[in-house]
Amino acid sequence: MTMLNGKVILVTGGAKGMGESHSKLFAERGATVLVTDFDPKGAAVAEAIKAAGGNSHFRALDVTSETQWRECVDWAIAEFGRIDGLVNNAGILIRKPVPEITLDDWTALFDINVKGTFLGCKHVLPAMRDTGSGSIVNVSSISGYVANMEGMSAYCATKGAIRLLTKGVAVDYAPYKIRCNSVHPGTISTPMTAEFEADPSKHQMLVGVTAMGRIGQPREVSEAVAFLLSDAASYMTGSEMTVDGGFTAV
Numbered sequence: 001m002t003m004l005n006g007k008v009i010l011v012t013g014g015a016k017g018m019g020e021s022h023s024k025l026f027a028e029r030g031a032t033v034l035v036t037d038f039d040p041k042g043a044a045v046a047e048a049i050k051a052a053g054g055n056s057h058f059r060a061l062d063v064t065s066e067t068q069w070r071e072c073v074d075w076a077i078a079e080f081g082r083i084d085g086l087v088n089n090a091g092i093l094i095r096k097p098v099p100e101i102t103l104d105d106w107t108a109l110f111d112i113n114v115k116g117t118f119l120g121c122k123h124v125l126p127a128m129r130d131t132g133s134g135s136i137v138n139v140s141s142i143s144g145y146v147a148n149m150e151g152m153s154a155y156c157a158t159k160g161a162i163r164l165l166t167k168g169v170a171v172d173y174a175p176y177k178i179r180c181n182s183v184h185p186g187t188i189s190t191p192m193t194a195e196f197e198a199d200p201s202k203h204q205m206l207v208g209v210t211a212m213g214r215i216g217q218p219r220e221v222s223e224a225v226a227f228l229l230s231d232a233a234s235y236m237t238g239s240e241m242t243v244d245g246g247f248t249a250v
């Protein structure tokens with residue numbers, strides 16, 4: 001079991017889905033978890049963690065706002081002294097064929113998925129450098145490798161960007177003992193994928209092309225992210241961890 005005792009870990013998009021699952025698992029493994037989201041429901045996640053005996057605090061953070069990132073990192077350092085782990089998890093999915101993607105769609109996808117991840121790295125890296133170590137996990141997707149279903153072009157472009165941004169950060173910050181890896185989930189049961197699970201033909205199609213014959217659960221991804229954040233992953237940086245039930249192996 002991966003332990004995260006004493007680590008201060010900031011999670012974006014922690015109000016629901018995988019971000020909620022990551023936050024709860026990290027707290028179970030001994031971390032102080034800073035749950036952030038632009039959705040105030042994230043406060044309930046931090047409260048649930050505390051009720052279960054863990055350490056957690058909520059902070060409103062829209063990942064597209066550089067001002068909010070600056071204030072959030074200042075708050076974390078003032079209150080907790082350090083940030084050992086950052087999970088750039090917040091993301092959105094817009095699925096349309098290219099001619100139907102509006103510039104507003106494109107901008108929203110790149111603002112949240114790519115700019116949000118970039119701003120997280122930009123503002124947390126100096127704090128990690130000051131403390132002499134750190135681990136960043138950027139949430140890409142199997143859509144960062146392949147166009148896994150129809151209408152994914154713009155989303156794939158964002159997840160491919162995250163995959164390569166990760167390697168750049170990994171190379172630049174390896175000398176400072178800061179690791180940066182990407183995680184590539186397949187289809188995972190969250191509010192983001194509820195439409196696929198509600199539609200029997202889409203659900204059957206996704207299950208049919210996944211070697212393990214099922215959709216994944218958030219906690220199965222949280223375990224992989226926890227490992228990358230932990231000292232057990234001390235020689236891993238710039239790597240891509242795939243958690244897809246064999247989807248991309250087929």
Ligand SMILES: NC(=O)c1ccc[n+]([C@@H]2O[C@H](COP(=O)([O-])OP(=O)(O)OC[C@H]3O[C@@H](n4cnc5c(N)ncnc54)[C@H](O)[C@@H]3O)[C@@H](O)[C@H]2O)c1
Pocket residue numbers: 012013014015016017018019036037038039061062063064089090091092093112116139140141142184185186187188189190191192193
């Ligand atoms: N669910 C999947 O099958 C799947 C597969 C591969 C990758 N992913 C990626 O995993 C991550 C989490 O996905 P999920 O399925 O849990 O999604 P979700 O929609 O269930 O949750 C996403 C969270 O991000 C938050 N968020 C959105 N925009 C934000 C912003 N501007 N600032 C702060 N928070 C914001 C939402 O409020 C929400 O709490 C995303 O990056 C997604 O692209 C999901």
